[in-house]
Amino acid sequence: MNVKKQLLSLKAYDPGKSIDNVKKELGLTKIVNLASNENPYGCSSKVSEAIQSIAHYAHYPDSRAEDLRRTLAGRLNVKESQLLFSSGLDEMIQMISRCLLTAETNVVMADFTFPQFRHHAVIENTEIKAVPLKEGRHDLEHMQQVVDENTSLVWICNPNNPTGTYSSERELRSFLEKVPNETLVVLDEAYYEYVTAEDFPDAMKLMREYENLLVLRTFSKGYGLAAFRIGYAIGQEKLLEKLDIGRLPFNTSKFAQIAAQAAIDDPSFVEECVVKNKEALQQFYLFFNKYRIPYYPSQGNFVYIEPEMDNDLVFHFLLQKGYIVRPIKNGIRITIGKKEENAEIIALMKEILVDGAAIKRTS
Template identity: 75%
Template structure:
């Protein structure tokens, strides 16, 4: 078998444990999944209504998603040719990496950020320049120093996954001024709908000022359409035409396109999801402060904590009691759930910190 040598160093993406698998494995009847940053409040009721109108399943979907394209362009105040749609942002990251990276290039990113940035850079055999986070935030000064003539891509996850921290308008603008115009700066704004910071960048305005800025957004998080797998990029028209060459034909389903259009019409659902998420974060902040657990204030629908005890032991303690979270490096990333889900998890976190790690049966 002749396989790219760089593939030998990688593993396939491992999602968080599914609810059904955990039920079977541990013999539990109730599972709360707070590992995948899904919207715990579901999606707009308008989605099901819109999907009922779909018929003739034998036909391919609109490859360019023209109706959705028009609605998203109006929603953002951009030109329709500035948009590119994908099967979730994972496919968009793949398209960007496939189009812009090759062995002679390098890519600059944070050392603790969304792992798919690194994954696809390795596949394309590009050099990876990791810049450590500074107090959980992107070190833009360090990243700018790492950029040179061979830098094709800079990834900035904003808010950052897993820490939930963000780059503000002043910081981003200053960074963009120092980056060569032939280096593409990609802002992954998957959690944009949850952001409450007043100084968060107005990236639609910045796109009109910087030809090398590319912004990614998705319907998976705030809109609650993770099952449909639909995301999009916004950038300069010339860049989008080039990236479109690497897009698979009919890459977004008709169901996803219709669902996304319906989701855009229900602003109240997104607003309510964001408000309830903010309230949920306050629950976790109060716990962390009371028990002196290090954490980062989050602009996403998750919180990253670093308890003194080993993350894997805490993960096992929680999953055996029906709560799935995500262990990452030295900490735990917890999706903000419903008020009741948060209360249940916080109760277990307190028990773990007080009682220690006894009675933990390690699972595979």
């Protein structure tokens, strides 16, 4: 059976080891998953209450998510027609790539960012212009320089996954001023709710000034609704009308729509999670600074380190202790957990990164 030849260079998405699999493999009773950037505090209690109201399962969901659309548009102060919903942001990335990219176009992105940007560009057989990060951050000046008349799309992950770094409003505005109007700039703000930096871009304001800016957000992270798979895009009406053509019918479930609506109605839950996340990041920073472990200050619910030790060695050591993290390229991404989980994994990292426990046992 023949498939597109570009698929031969790709692999299906690997979500990493599940908690159940690790329990079976290692015979452990306690497993803490700090690899997927999930909210360790779950979601608002209002979500459980809301989805229990669903009595009929035989009917298709509202394909346009009208109730959620109305509520969210009011919160964001945009028109309802400026919203497009998707099954998590993964589907939105697929839709955008499918609708904009061809073999005659190119796409500009960072070389170390969310891998699904590249994945779908390869599937669409488009040229990829990957620009190296500069000190762990998007090098927007360099990215702007490689944009040409064939650049259909620019991806900016802000905060960037996996480094947690961000581009400021000044930097992003300067970039948008120089990019042609025909090139779509997509700002992936999956971790928007966790951001505390004062100079982080006001994407809603910028979107009103630059018609070629599209903003992506999700309910998976700060709102803790990853299991429901629902995200959304905010942009110009004409663009969303075209992207909507590439959307699957009934792509968001009734459960997801009702869960998201309930989550929006409990902003205090997210606010509490953000405060705890900021405090927890300080736990890690104190440890990293004390023992001079290279890391990037993060605006997300995760932190990326580049220890002077083999990634696999660190990963398997932590795994044997019941902690799942995400080895990526030259470093390791660690999701911020609850206070006691953070303390435990910090102690384990000291054991291997500082005391060299695993090396001593294997030597």
